[in-house]
Amino acid sequence: MRSSAGSAQTMHDKIWNSHRIVSRDDGQDLLFIDRHFIHDITAPAFEILRERGLKPRAPHRIFGTADHYVPTHSRDMAAVNHPERRTMIEALTRDAAESGIQIFGLGDPRQGIVHVIGPEQGLSLPGMTIVCADSHTSTHGALGALAFGIGATEVGHVLATQSLWQRKPRSMRISIDGTLGAGVTAKDIILTIIATIGVAGATGHVIEYAGSAIRGLSMEGRLTVCNMSIEAGGRAGMIAPDDTTFAYLKDRPYAPKGEDWERAVAGWRELASDLDAVFDREITIDAASIAPMVTWGTTPEDATPITGVVPDPDAIADPGRREGMARALAYMGLVPGTALEEVPIDRVFIGSCTNGRIEDLRSAAAVVKGRKVAGRIEAWVVPGSQQIKAQAEAEGLDRIFKAAGFDWRFAGCSMCLAANGDTVAPGQRCASTSNRNFVGRQGPRARTHLMSPAMAAAAAVTGHLTDVRRLMEGA
Amino acid sequence: MDRLDRIEAVALPIAEANCDTDQILPAQYLQKPRADNFGNYLFAAFRFREDGSEIPDFILNRPAYRPARIVVASHNFGCGSSREHAVWALYDYGIRVAIAPSFGDIFQTNCLKNGLLPVVLPTDVVAALLQDLEATPGATISVDLPGQIVVLPDGSSHGFAVDAFAKDCLVNGIDELDYTLARASEIDRFERDHSPA
Ligand code: SF4
Numbered sequence: 290m291r292s293s294a295g296s297a298q299t300m301h302d303k304i305w306n307s308h309r310i311v312s313r314d315d316g317q318d319l320l321f322i323d324r325h326f327i328h329d330i331t332a333p334a335f336e337i338l339r340e341r342g343l344k345p346r347a348p349h350r351i352f353g354t355a356d357h358y359v360p361t362h363s364r365d366m367a368a369v370n371h372p373e374r375r376t377m378i379e380a381l382t383r384d385a386a387e388s389g390i391q392i393f394g395l396g397d398p399r400q401g402i403v404h405v406i407g408p409e410q411g412l413s414l415p416g417m418t419i420v421c422a423d424s425h426t427s428t429h430g431a432l433g434a435l436a437f438g439i440g441a442t443e444v445g446h447v448l449a450t451q452s453l454w455q456r457k458p459r460s461m462r463i464s465i466d467g468t469l470g471a472g473v474t475a476k477d478i479i480l481t482i483i484a485t486i487g488v489a490g491a492t493g494h495v496i497e498y499a500g501s502a503i504r505g506l507s508m509e510g511r512l513t514v515c516n517m518s519i520e521a522g523g524r525a526g527m528i529a530p531d532d533t534t535f536a537y538l539k540d541r542p543y544a545p546k547g548e549d550w551e552r553a554v555a556g557w558r559e560l561a562s563d564l565d566a567v568f569d570r571e572i573t574i575d576a577a578s579i580a581p582m583v584t585w586g587t588t589p590e591d592a593t594p595i596t597g598v599v600p601d602p603d604a605i606a607d608p609g610r611r612e613g614m615a616r617a618l619a620y621m622g623l624v625p626g627t628a629l630e631e632v633p634i635d636r637v638f639i640g641s642c643t644n645g646r647i648e649d650l651r652s653a654a655a656v657v658k659g660r661k662v663a664g665r666i667e668a669w670v671v672p673g674s675q676q677i678k679a680q681a682e683a684e685g686l687d688r689i690f691k692a693a694g695f696d697w698r699f700a701g702c703s704m705c706l707a708a709n710g711d712t713v714a715p716g717q718r719c720a721s722t723s724n725r726n727f728v729g730r731q732g733p734r735a736r737t738h739l740m741s742p743a744m745a746a747a748a749a750v751t752g753h754l755t756d757v758r759r760l761m762e763g764a
Numbered sequence: 765m766d767r768l769d770r771i772e773a774v775a776l777p778i779a780e781a782n783c784d785t786d787q788i789l790p791a792q793y794l795q796k797p798r799a800d801n802f803g804n805y806l807f808a809a810f811r812f813r814e815d816g817s818e819i820p821d822f823i824l825n826r827p828a829y830r831p832a833r834i835v836v837a838s839h840n841f842g843c844g845s846s847r848e849h850a851v852w853a854l855y856d857y858g859i860r861v862a863i864a865p866s867f868g869d870i871f872q873t874n875c876l877k878n879g880l881l882p883v884v885l886p887t888d889v890v891a892a893l894l895q896d897l898e899a900t901p902g903a904t905i906s907v908d909l910p911g912q913i914v915v916l917p918d919g920s921s922h923g924f925a926v927d928a929f930a931k932d933c934l935v936n937g938i939d940e941l942d943y944t945l946a947r948a949s950e951i952d953r954f955e956r957d958h959s960p961a
Contacts, residue, residue: 307958308958310947310950310951310954311947311950313929314928314929315927315928315929315930316927317927317929319944319947319950319951321951321954321955321958330794330795330847333797333798333848336797336798341941347955357794358795373795373796374795376795377795422846422848423845423846424844424845424846424870438846438870439846439870439873440846440847440848440851440870440873440874440877441848441849441874442848442874442877442878443873443874443877445941446940446941446944449941449944449945450941450944450945450948450951451951451955452944452951454940454944456927458869488782488840488843489782489839489840489843489866492840492866492868492869493869519844522840522843522868522869524869588782588784609779609781609838609891610781613780613781613782616780706791707791707792708791708792708794708795725784725786725844725845727784727786727787727844728786728787728809729786729787729790729809730786730791733809733814
């Protein structure tokens with residue numbers, strides 16, 4: 290491996306080294322875990338503990354929220370009429386109460402999607418190791434943390450020992466330099482990255498996002514980019530903490546206060562990769578080359594600028610890729626050569642841990658303002674947290690959406706995973722700001738096109754996939 | 765979890781690349797208790813119609829592949845969601861070995877913690893193997909974990925890598941949690957010295 294003691298270190302090296310408890314002969318390290326998030330699918334891990342008569346070792350390091358199974362049309366448990374879903378939410382409440390773990394349950398004003406509320410509450414901080422039984426835990430790396438998703442058995446291990454055996458992933462730096470064009474957002478950056486390196490492009494790696502375009506992003510934008518690291522196969526994604534990070538975190542409920550804050554910030558400033566640190570892989574993308582993106586297929590790498598056409602499998606030399614593409618297009622009901630802007634849609638979903646934050650809602654509202662949802666399209670806004678919902682209402686964004694004909698819902702994962710019953714109907718086509726366009730992700734036979742909130746808003750008001758820049762010119 | 769050392773069994777070919785854990789175990793079954801047989805939900809969206817009847821064309825429903833205890837997949841098998849339920853679905857169905865040119869990171873870890881051995885073989889070997897398994901339904905593969913060797917239907921044998929500790933856990937049914945709990949004092953000491961978080 291690259292870094293011997295005393296030599297230049299990446300941010301990944303620094304966080305890893307400062308959390309290593311012991312090393313094992315096979316090269317795995319036991320890492321101390323600072324923060325553990327749980328949600329309403331964590332119940333199997335608590336079962337593992339219960340079976341063995343164990344209790345969580347450090348309940349004060351664990352925080353939970355109900356997000357996957359909560360209804361988004363009501364805050365009433367009575368609205369959860371599916372017994373198994375109800376059981377999942379109740380299991381979280383019971384497991385947390387038994388162990389003295391703080392949760393933000395249904396009805397709590399701080400409730401929301403786990404990857405939205407961690408940063409929002411100041412629970413996810415620079416330099417931390419953060420885990421959760423959820424692959425999009427990579428989101429929290431935007432604050433300068435090492436954050437990654439784990440399975441239920443590993444969650445049981447963390448609950449019982451506050452530590453986890455890991456083999457250190459390799460490091461990869463993706464630099465985006467230059468200035469983003471009008472209408473181009475963090476979502477377009479990450480979709481471009483995934484289209485460039487592929488859905489397995491970062492397997493076995495922790496990605497550090499760098500470059501002037503990344504540094505220029507707001508905290509919300511950085512969270513969007515790191516969120517989809519897993520969609521490139523990455524173990525985690527991270528961005529060096531800077532003044533943008535500190536301004537975002539200051540005065541958050543669980544962030545350090547007073548002198549503790551000053552001391553913490555001084556430490557966080559040391560986290561950035563050393564200037565001469567060496568990465569196992571380096572990728573560079575010119576920000577100016579990035580256009581508003583949409584996906585046309587069934588993996589996030591099937592993404593292309595909105596100005597393009599549905600690709601033709603026959604033009605692909607590799608037989609595996611050709612067949613895969615043909616299968617994806619058949620599922621998506623798309624004909625090669627069709628201009629993407631001509632593809633009509635049935636549903637719009639603005640929300641998820643990728644794009645359910647206040648800035649996302651603002652950018653969508655800016656497009657929607659003074660316009661109407663087209664035809665019979667069913668368009669939803671599902672804020673990422675109840676705090677974001679309240680903030681948006683204070684800014685009047687809810688009125689803009691409602692006046693246009695959008696449904697304004699309560700916070701939760703909702704149609705991103707369709708686990709709570711919010712589904713896209715079979716055969717329907719959805720413009721979605723979430724992170725996965727997998728077969729059946731938004732419901733059986735649902736067709737998902739991933740895009741930014743502004744692009745989803747544009748699709749809502751025109752009725753088809755649309756280059757949002759057209760609407761901006763007309764504004 | 766059951767111990768695993770040697771196994772010879774029918775192999776099920778999954779030719780599509782990037783087969784994600786949403787496909788292996790759809791989200792609608794995440795709410796089931798672990799005591800359930802998740803094998804009943806393996807590849808559910810492809811295996812069953814909405815009325816619950818089988819889709820005969822789907823590979824798992826073809827008689828020769830039903831006794832499969834080994835899966836052979838294309839690259840990036842198990843990418844996507846961290847749901848361990850995907851591994852439980854394979855395991856409960858009876859699958860003990862997954863062979864692919866590459867795996868999703870979290871899935872690979874989840875496999876090892878649940879008695880399911882992930883075996884990485886070269887891309888060209890797996891591509892040829894997938895074709896063989898499709899041409900000869902019901903063909904078997906044998907896997908020798910202690911020896912770290914697989915023997916394919918064409919008689920060729922291939923070594924594979926596995927972490928020594930993970931191998932020990934699989935072969936002897938050892939639980940990593942017990943191993944770590946025995947080192948609690950080291951974790952205690954670390955936590956005392958570690959700056960507050
Ligand atoms: S919003 Fe979607 S991706 Fe994010 S945690 Fe919820 S289900 Fe997972």
